[in-house]
Amino acid sequence: MRKSIQRLGIVILFLSAFLTIGYLTPRKWGNYSQADCTISLYISNQGIHTEIIVPVKNESFDWNQYLRLTEIGRDATSDYQYLSFGWGDRAFMLETPTSGSINPVTAFKALFLPTPSTVQVQGYRVWPQNKETKCVKLSGSNYLNIVNFIKNSFQLDAGGNKLKISYGYHNSDSFYEANGSYSILRTCNDWTAEALQKADVNTPLWSTLSSAVMFHLNSGCECI
Template sequence: MKYLKLFFKVFLSIFILPLIYFLIAIILTWIPVNSDFDTSKGENQIYLSTNGVHADIIIPIEYFDSDFINQLDADPSVKYLSFGWGDQNFYLNTPTWADLTFNNAVKALFIDSPTLIHLTKYSGISQHWVRTHVNQTQLEKLKSQILNSFEFKNDKLQVLEGAGYHSNDNFYKATGSYNLFNTCNSWTNKVLKNSGLRACVWTPFDFGIINKYE
C-alpha cells in the first residue's frame, strides 16, 4: 500500500500536473484581451518576432530618448531594437535548443531565478516580423514597461560584457524572477496587454501572441 501511494504521487507529479498546466495555458492563451485594438491604426509602428518559441517586441530606436540610446553603444546604422526577457541561466547556457539540458530546463521552470533582458540591434526590417500600429499613449506604455524591466545601478544599465550571441546583441540585468508562471512569453504578453494592445489573458507560448497580429 505504501508503494502504491508513492506510485500515484509520482504519476501525479510527472503526468497529471503538467497536463493540467498545459490545458490551463491553452485556455488562457485562447481567451483574448483588448480585442477592440485596431492593428491598422496609430501613428507609430512596432513589430513582433519569434524564433519559433520565444516572442520579442521590436521598436524603432528613434522612439527612445538619447539617454537610453547612448548607453547601448549603437552605431548610426541601427534602426530597430528588439527586446526579450528571460531566465539568466537559460539565456547564457542555452544559446541554441541543441544546448538545452534537463537541469537547465527544470531550474528555469521550477526555481525563481534571476533574469536578463536580451536586446538585439537591427539595421533593417525582417520579412518575418509582424507589424502593428500603436498610438502615442500605447507606445509610451510599451516603452515604460520595457525600461522598467531593466535593472539600473546609478541610473546605468547593467550590461553583461561579452555575453551576447552575436555582434549585434547584448544581455542586461533585469528585474523580476522567471518561473513556469512568469516566462519569457508571459512577459511579452503582459507588456502588450498592459499597453492596451491585443494579447492573451496569460500565455507561456509565442503563438498565442503572434497569431493575434497576423
C-alpha cells in the same frame, strides 16, 4: 496503484483543458481600436521565445537617448534602425545560443525555480528578414507605455546606470541585468504579453507559449 494513476490522469486532463482554454481565450472581446494608429511595433517569434522590435527613433521616442547604440554590440555602430528587446532567464539566455544547445538542468531551474533574469538587446541596420514577425499599430501614448515598460525592466545601479552583463552571440547584441525573477509563472512570453497589455493590445489569458501571444496579437489597427 490503479486509482492513483486514474487520479493523476484526471488531474492532467483538467490541467490540459484549463491551459487550452487560457491559450484560446483573448483578454479583450469584440471590436476595438486605438485612438490613433501612428506607430508600427513588431513582435518576433523565435519558436519558444518572443521579442519586441521597435524603431530606434520615431516622433515619440529616441532609444539612443536611453541606450547608447554604440555600446550595444561589439561592432560599436550607431547605424541601427531597429532594436529588439527580449526578457528571460539569465542563465538560460546566456548559455543557449540556439534551441539545439539547451542544457536540461538550466532549463529545469528556469521553469521550476525563481531565477535571475536578463534583458537581451539586439540592433539591426536593416529589417531582420530571418525572423517570423507580426506587426501591430499603436497610438503614440500607448507606444510610450511599452517604452516605459521596457525601460523599467532594466536593473539599474545606485547611479541610475544600466548593468551590462556581457556581449551577446552576435556583433550587435548584449545582455543586461533585469528586474524580476523568471519562472514558469512568469516567462519571457508573459513579459511580452505584459508589455502589450500596457499598450492596449490583445493577448491571451495564458501567455506562456509564444504561439499564443502571436495568435491573439491585435491592436484593433491594421498594419499596411
